[in-house]
Amino acid sequence: MKRRAALAAFVLLVLAYPLMVRGSYPLSVGIITGALAAGTVGFVLLLGYAHQLALGQAGFCMVGGYASAILCVQHKWDPLAALIAGAAAAMALAWMIAAPILKLRGFVLAMASLALHLILVVVAFETAFTGGALGTYGVPKFALFGLPLASDLAYYYVVWAIVLAFVLIGLAIDGSRIGRALKAIAASETAALSAGIDIRRYKLLMFVLSAGMASVCGSLAVHYLRAMDPNVFGFAFSLNFITAVIVGGLETVWGGVVGAVLVTGVREMLRGLSLPLWEGVIMGALTVVVLIAFRRGFAGFLGALYERWTSRDAPPRVSIAEPDNAALASHGKPAALELAGVSRSFGNLRAVNNASFHVAAGSITALIGPNGAGKTTLFNLICGYQPLDSGSVSYENRRIDTLLPDDIAELGIGRTFQNLQLFDNMSVLENVMCGRHRFVEREAASRSRARAALAFVGLRDAERLPPSALAFGHQRLVEMARALALEPRLLLLDEPASGLNDAETERLAELVLRIAALGVTVLLVEHDMRLVMGLADHVIVMHHGEKLADGAPDDVRREQAVIDAYLGIEEHAAA
C-alpha cells in the first residue's frame, strides 16, 4: 500500500510539475534534478543497502558523460546507444576495481573509487580524444530510436521515465531475496554468512549497479548541457551525491529521488536570492538541520508520517504458542562430521589444540567444558569463520575446512550464536526467510517455509515484530527457526539454554529432540548438565583447547578429570 501510494504521488508530481510552472528555466531545473536523481537512486543502493561508501561516484558520471559526448559527436552514434555503452563501460570499470578490493574491510571502496575518479580527471585533461581541457562541444539533443527530442518538455519526461525505471529496479531489489540479503549484511555479517549469504557478491552487485546509474546520470546531464569537459563532474559532484542521499534518506530508493529534489531545489532557490557568499553556508546549515530533525532522512520522515496516518493498534504481546510438530517435513538423511587434529591459536593462546572427534550421523552430540575451553572457537572453525592452523574438518566425507562460511551453510550446516545474531532491521518472519537464501524460489514459497519454521518452534504470533521486541529466550527461538529454514542436515547450537528458566529449558529439550527427529544431526555446546546428560548420545569434554574426554554421558560424568575441571562436587555427589 505504502509503495503504491509513493509511486502514485511520484508519477503525479512528475506529470504535474511542467503544468504548474512557466518558462524554460523551471523546466531546465526539472531536467537537471532528474539527471541527478538517476544517479542518487543508484547511490542509495550502494550506501543505503550495501553500506558501502564511494567517494568517487562522479568518476562514473564522467564515463557516461564522455561516452555520450565522444560517441555522438565524433562517431555520430545514436544518443540512446551511447548512453547504454557508457553505462556498460562504467559497470565494467566498477567491477574491475571492486572485485579485488571488496575482500578487504573498511573504507577501501571509498578510497579506490576516489582514486579512480582522480585518474579519470587526469586522463580527460591530458588526452586528445576527450578534447583535453577544452572538452567536447556540440553534443546533440537526446534522441529516442532516431527521433530527436526537440523540446525540453519531451526530454524532461524521458529523463524522469528513466528515474522511474531506476526506482522500480530499486524497489524490486528491496522486495526480493537480494534486498533481504543486503539488509541482513547491514545488520550482522556474521549471521548473514550463517544463512549462506555471499557478502562480497552482493556488495559488488550494488557497486556495479550504482556505477551504471551514475553513468546514465552523466549522459543525461551532458545531453542537456550539450558539452562535456573535465570540470563538469568534479569532486563537488560526488559530494552532491552523498549530501542528497543522506538528506533524502538511506532506507529506500525514494531517498535518492527526494534528496536530488531537495539539493537542486534549495540550490536554485538560493541562486534566485543572488547571495553567492551565503549559498554554501546556507546549504551546509540546511543539511545539518535536516540530519538532526529527520534521522531517517526526509524520505524516512515522509514514510513515518504515512505510517502514523494509517497506523493500526500496537502489536500483540507474544506468547509461546503450542509448537506445531507437523509444520516441517523431514530433512532427509542426517549428516556426519569428522574433525582430525584441528588446531587454532590466537597469538600465544592455543584456543584449540589437536582436537579430533566424530559426530555420528543422526546423533545428538554435546560439547562441554569450562568457559574459555575453546568450544565456540571449534564452532567457528567448523563453520569456516576462522581458518584452521592445522588439521581437517570433513562433512559427509568431504573436506570443508577451506570453504567460506556461506559455502558451508549452503552445504546444509546451520548454526546459532551464543550472543544472538539477529537482524534487527527486519521483522521476525524476514529474519527466518533469510535462512531460505540458499534456495532459489518464489517469495511466497520462502514465506510459507519460514512461517512453517516459526510454527515449528512455537513462535507463530511473533512474525511481524522486530526481534528486539521479543524476550531473550524467544529471540533464541527465532535464531533456531532461521537455522531450520535452511533445511540443515547438521545443526550447531551454541548454548541454546542460556537465559532460559527451568520450565523453558525442558521445552527447549523437547524442541531439540523434535529437530533431531526431522533427520538432523545436532551438535550442541551447553552448560546445563541436565540438558546435556538428558539429550546427548555422546559427550565430548574440552579443557584448555584440548579434548579431555569423549564418550556416553554416563561414562563421561564419572571421569575424575571431568569432575575436577568442570562438573564440580555437586554433580559428582548427585551421580
Place this chain on the structure above:
Amino acid sequence: MLQLERVTSGYGRSPVLHEVSLEVRAGEIVALIGANGAGKSTLLNTVMGLVRRARGSIRFEGREIGAAATPAIVRAGLAQVPERRQLFGTMSVEENLRMGAYARHGRIAERLAAQYALFPILAERRRQAAETLSGGEQQMLAIARANMAEPRLLLLDEPSLGLAPLLVARIMREIARLRAAGGTVLVVEQNARAALGIADRAYVIENGRITRGAAAGELLADTVVQAAYLGGEGASSRAVEARIRARRTAVLGRR
C-alpha cells in the same frame, strides 16, 4: 532503599510492566524471578531510566527518580550490570574498570584496589583485553565495573547467563560476598534456584505483574513456584534429566 509503587512502563504504546510495586531494603539481596518476556529486564531498565516510566513512582533513598535521566540516576548511587555484560571488548580489564568510574571522579586508585581485592583474578588479568576473558571472568569484570561507581544499590541482570556450572555457584558466592561487604543487590535471574539460594527476599513477575513477594526460603519451598520456575516437583537436576531422557526415548526411540 528502593521503592516502586504502581509503576507502569514499556516500549512505544504497549506497556510491558503493569502497576508494579516492590521494595528493596538496605543490606538485602532481593531476587526477581519470572519467565522470558515477563518484564524482568524492562523493570531494571525502568529503574535505571533507560525505559521511560509511564505512571507510578520510583523512589531511591526517599527521592523520586522516576523522571531522572540515567547519568543522574547513576550519580544518585544506582548501577546496573546489563544482561550479556556489554563490556568494552577491545579495552583492557583496567580500562573497563576505569570506565565504570566515569560518573564519579576521584580516588580511582583506591576504588580499583578495592575491586582487585574483591576479585583477585581481575588483578592478574588487568592488562588483558576484556573479550579474551572467559565467561565467568567477564561476569566478574561486569560486576566490578558497576561497583566502580560505588553504588549503594547494584542491579544485576542475569549474572549466571552462559556460565559453566562451577562458575554459576562461584558468581552467586561473589554476590553474597557483596552483601557481606555492606552492599545491597537487586538480581534478576532465570536460574531461579541459584538466585533464591542467596537472596533474602524475592518477587515473582508474570506478564508484567508482580504476583508474589516473600522470603526467598518460602518461595523455594512453595510448590506452585517450584512447578513454574524450579523444574517442577522433585526438581533435583537428576529428576529433570530423567524426564528429558524419557522424552528422548519417546521422540527418537533410542534407549
